[in-house]
Amino acid sequence: MTPHCRYVLRLADTNLVLAQRLGEWVGHAPALEEDLGIANVSLDLLGQARLLLAHAGELEGRGRDEDALAYLREESEYLNLTLVEQPNGDFGDTIARQFLFDAWQLELNGKLAQSKDEKLAAIAVKGIRETAYHLRYSGGWLIRLGDGTDESHRRVEESLARLWPFTNELFDGDEVDQSIAKAGIGPAPETLRAGWLRHVDEVLAEATLARPAPAQFGWYGKQGRHGEHLGYLLAEMQSLHRAHPGATW
Amino acid sequence: MTESSKEWPLYEIFIRAKSGLDHKHVGSLHATDASMALEHARDLYTRRQEGVSIWAVRSTDIVASDPADADAFFEPARDKVYRHPTFYDIPDEVKTL
Numbered sequence: 001m002t003p004h005c006r007y008v009l010r011l012a013d014t015n016l017v018l019a020q021r022l023g024e025w026v027g028h029a030p031a032l033e034e035d036l037g038i039a040n041v042s043l044d045l046l047g048q049a050r051l052l053l054a055h056a057g058e059l060e061g062r063g064r065d066e067d068a069l070a071y072l073r074e075e076s077e078y079l080n081l082t083l084v085e086q087p088n089g090d091f092g093d094t095i096a097r098q099f100l101f102d103a104w105q106l107e108l109n110g111k112l113a114q115s116k117d118e119k120l121a122a123i124a125v126k127g128i129r130e131t132a133y134h135l136r137y138s139g140g141w142l143i144r145l146g147d148g149t150d151e152s153h154r155r156v157e158e159s160l161a162r163l164w165p166f167t168n169e170l171f172d173g174d175e176v177d178q179s180i181a182k183a184g185i186g187p188a189p190e191t192l193r194a195g196w197l198r199h200v201d202e203v204l205a206e207a208t209l210a211r212p213a214p215a216q217f218g219w220y221g222k223q224g225r226h227g228e229h230l231g232y233l234l235a236e237m238q239s240l241h242r243a244h245p246g247a248t249w
Numbered sequence: 250m251t252e253s254s255k256e257w258p259l260y261e262i263f264i265r266a267k268s269g270l271d272h273k274h275v276g277s278l279h280a281t282d283a284s285m286a287l288e289h290a291r292d293l294y295t296r297r298q299e300g301v302s303i304w305a306v307r308s309t310d311i312v313a314s315d316p317a318d319a320d321a322f323f324e325p326a327r328d329k330v331y332r333h334p335t336f337y338d339i340p341d342e343v344k345t346l
Contacts, residue, residue: 031257032279033279033280033293036289036292036293036296037288037289037292040296136288140285140288144281144282144285
């Protein structure tokens with residue numbers, strides 16, 4: 001698999017896994033209105049994932065379509081960021097995860113809009129407006145929880161501290177990232193950090209939350225090295241297709 | 250705010266379907282604050298391109314007539330047919346009145 005294909009697959013898997021995670025909230029959100037709000041975000045990400053998976057399948061050139069890539073790969077073949085496979089936890093955990101991700105994705109899509117891969121650029125442009133709304137949603141909630149009651153402040157502060165170490169991977173480039181940056185297909189991950197941090201700090205300040213201390217260790221889901229949670233998520237997501245290959249509505 | 254209920258406040262939602270048309274009442278929803286009311290309205294009522302503008306109003310801010318007053322309020326208009334503009338002769342040339 002070329003670095004180009006691998007890179008697009010990383011983006012696709014990251015969107016897909018987060019869409020699946022958010023989908024777990026449907027029917028369980030704190031209010032009916034939030035049920036729909038989260039489902040909308042989930043479906044936006046799923047839409048982006050489908051376009052990216054189809055594109056990765058074409059780049060690979062082995063005849064695998066979006067379904068084959070989504071439903072018939074093993075855990076170690078999934079290349080999503082470790083952040084997005086983290087369990088939903090409580091509503092604050094989900095919001096903190098979403099906010100850290102949205103702020104990153106907005107920076108990323110802004111850069112990908114200039115990609116030399118025209119298809120990737122078009123997918124990114126479509127995603128920018130969606131992501132801008134997602135960030136408004138997650139950022140708004142982070143501010144409400146951080147600047148809310150003593151309990152909501154304490155709990156969302158813990159959520160942030162728990163998730164913060166997983167953000168290292170977002171800005172830690174490896175040989176795939178270097179290769180696509182050199183080819184003008186995508187930005188070097190570390191170049192996204194300043195813009196991301198500026199936005200994160202702005203919202204954290206309004207939420208009266210402190211930025212967590214830097215963590216020294218990293219995770220490498222984008223290299224197929226996952227924690228213990230992804231396997232369960234994939235088992236649930238893939239079970240229907242594996243039991244009934246090719247099933248459609 | 251004196252509300253002690255755990256329930257989020259209720260907002261009435263009005264949507265303008267396209268520029269030039271009025272905002273029409275489409276329903277209500279719960280939200281903790283005004284900006285959340287707008288976001289929920291966007292997610293609940295405009296997901297199929299139903300609108301280009303949203304108004305949200307706290308339900309408690311709406312002043313409503315009392316159904317018990319209906320007789321005094323609306324009954325007197327019943328026998329005043331002359332208030333309808335039905336006693337004018339319309340010239341044949343006027344097509345679009």
